[in-house]
Amino acid sequence: MRDATKDIDDLIEMMAKLPGLGPRSARRAVLHLIKKRSLLFTPLADTMQTVAATARECLNCGNVGTTDICSICESEKRATGELCVVEDVADLWAMERSGVFKGRYHVLGGTLSALDAIGPDELRIPKLITRIQTEEITEVILALNATIDGQTTAHYIADQLPTITVTSLAQGVPIGGELDYLDDGTITAALRARKTF
Numbered sequence: 001m002r003d004a005t006k007d008i009d010d011l012i013e014m015m016a017k018l019p020g021l022g023p024r025s026a027r028r029a030v031l032h033l034i035k036k037r038s039l040l041f042t043p044l045a046d047t048m049q050t051v052a053a054t055a056r057e058c059l060n061c062g063n064v065g066t067t068d069i070c071s072i073c074e075s076e077k078r079a080t081g082e083l084c085v086v087e088d089v090a091d092l093w094a095m096e097r098s099g100v101f102k103g104r105y106h107v108l109g110g111t112l113s114a115l116d117a118i119g120p121d122e123l124r125i126p127k128l129i130t131r132i133q134t135e136e137i138t139e140v141i142l143a144l145n146a147t148i149d150g151q152t153t154a155h156y157i158a159d160q161l162p163t164i165t166v167t168s169l170a171q172g173v174p175i176g177g178e179l180d181y182l183d184d185g186t187i188t189a190a191l192r193a194r195k196t197f
Helices: 006-015 023-035 037-054 089-098 125-134 148-160 184-192
Strands: 082-086 104-107 139-142 165-168
Touching: 006 023, 023 037, 082 089, 082 125, 089 104, 089 184, 104 125, 125 148, 139 148, 148 165
Parallel strands: 082 104, 082 139, 139 165
Antiparallel strands: none
């Protein structure tokens, strides 16, 4: 005979795998969803199914959306010549949340890491070099996390771009800090005070 709570236990186990949720937080979230089934659970399940079927990476920058080319890449207003390089989509969204950057982005998909055998070809660095050669880019802003791997990646990219202005975020980003966890004011200050790399 099937365990009456197996499906619920499976859902809790899957939710616990999400960032920021452990087993107890996942259990509370699932119980809340069950209590608010018609108000939250069913619409959430429908929305998740839709996003699972339609979400894709932008072929140009690596952002996540529902079209092959995201709205940022398509916007002529964003063609300022500035290209902001970030580690992942969460960092791009954090920069967008601040509202201060009006150019375009490039998502690397991580950072260089000798320990994890992640080299330039495992990231979107070759695509970045191609974009700089084919688009009218005048400045590359390295908005990478202030970690050892982030700084190693920034130095590698800067070395690949000797003929273009390369800047990085300045004040406000603490060592070891990650963009997704910074407030909008800190991101704004760091972007405005960027310096030549």
